[in-house]
Amino acid sequence: MSSMNTTPSALADWRERATAFEQSLNAVVLGQTHPIRSLLISLFARGHVLLEGDVGVGKTTLLRAAARALGGAYQRVEGTVDLMPSDLIYHTWIDDAGQMRIDPGPLLSQGDALSVFFFNEINRARPQVHSLLLRAMAERSVTAFNREYYFPHFILFADRNRVEKEETFELPGAARDRFFMEVLVKAPDDDEIRKQLMFDTRFQDTDKLIESVPAAILPYDQLNDVAASIQKHVQASPALQNYALALWQATAQPQDVGVQLSGIDVSSLVLAGASPRGMGMLMRGARVVAWLAGRDYLMPEDIREVFYDIIAHRVFLQPVHELHRDVIAPALMEAVLAQVAAP
Numbered sequence: 001m002s003s004m005n006t007t008p009s010a011l012a013d014w015r016e017r018a019t020a021f022e023q024s025l026n027a028v029v030l031g032q033t034h035p036i037r038s039l040l041i042s043l044f045a046r047g048h049v050l051l052e053g054d055v056g057v058g059k060t061t062l063l064r065a066a067a068r069a070l071g072g073a074y075q076r077v078e079g080t081v082d083l084m085p086s087d088l089i090y091h092t093w094i095d096d097a098g099q100m101r102i103d104p105g106p107l108l109s110q111g112d113a114l115s116v117f118f119f120n121e122i123n124r125a126r127p128q129v130h131s132l133l134l135r136a137m138a139e140r141s142v143t144a145f146n147r148e149y150y151f152p153h154f155i156l157f158a159d160r161n162r163v164e165k166e167e168t169f170e171l172p173g174a175a176r177d178r179f180f181m182e183v184l185v186k187a188p189d190d191d192e193i194r195k196q197l198m199f200d201t202r203f204q205d206t207d208k209l210i211e212s213v214p215a216a217i218l219p220y221d222q223l224n225d226v227a228a229s230i231q232k233h234v235q236a237s238p239a240l241q242n243y244a245l246a247l248w249q250a251t252a253q254p255q256d257v258g259v260q261l262s263g264i265d266v267s268s269l270v271l272a273g274a275s276p277r278g279m280g281m282l283m284r285g286a287r288v289v290a291w292l293a294g295r296d297y298l299m300p301e302d303i304r305e306v307f308y309d310i311i312a313h314r315v316f317l318q319p320v321h322e323l324h325r326d327v328i329a330p331a332l333m334e335a336v337l338a339q340v341a342a343p
Helices: 008-028 033-045 059-070 085-089 127-139 173-177 191-199 206-211 220-233 238-252 276-292 300-314 325-339
Strands: 048-053 073-078 090-094 100-104 114-120 141-144 147-150 155-161 179-185 270-272
Touching (some): 008 033, 033 048, 033 059, 033 179, 033 220, 033 276, 033 300, 059 114, 059 155, 059 206, 127 141, 127 155, 127 173, 173 300, 179 276, 179 300, 220 276, 238 300, 238 325, 276 300, 300 325
Parallel strands (some): 048 155, 073 114, 114 155
Antiparallel strands (some): 141 147
């Protein structure tokens, strides 16, 4: 690890960069302060991000803006029902001499300079494609052409359209668990912001809007070292550790901490609580929150800020309740946080 990223002064400089990143994205994607904050946390925790929301709320614009602010190589794939895993690895074409050529596909073409891989409407892709992504997300590598390809700086940004369900394939639990966060993007409800989005012509040319974001605010090839430094820098007290353990237990057996939800037998609600990996991810996110606040120690509010976005999609409900996840999961997470006493 580079020593330049481990000193307090270096981390303070990176905190200023993080603030600039957040401000730049808020200037071009209005009314999405929470998704932008969540995206920032994910970048410094080195986790993949799935954005979910209705059509036209700014998911793609947000991810394009983030990719520009990171720098590095950027690739984009459109999820379609006929997309196959091989389409990510290579593509074939016929040259002027009539000879077949094979070129690296979007996942391989940039090599280790790949910074952002944007998968648009990931739920339109088949399960075979999701399976390939599982390894790329978990190990940042794939096997192709009898060799290993590594992407040490790779972050997967994906979005999912939750309105249209025709010709879509729901992501399995194993694939969803690879996403550090699932973040809901909603249309802003502030009237002044709505007026700007409707009448300010600046927001009607997406390409120019993206170009207004300063490039490489957060140099992509240094983030791994910075992220590791943050995790070492921020500590958790024994009381805080016990609090996190209690939250973990409550995700599996919410009835034991007194969680009650109207019209639901909570004792038969949860099929499986958060996994060890999920809780480890929660701590990674909470440490980033503490660091952004200028602290080197964790507080309960750090965990609470990222609890829903990191844990909700990792708690599996009984099949009879899964159809109503959009309503039940937020209520369950809120109740767990309310019932588990903070130190």
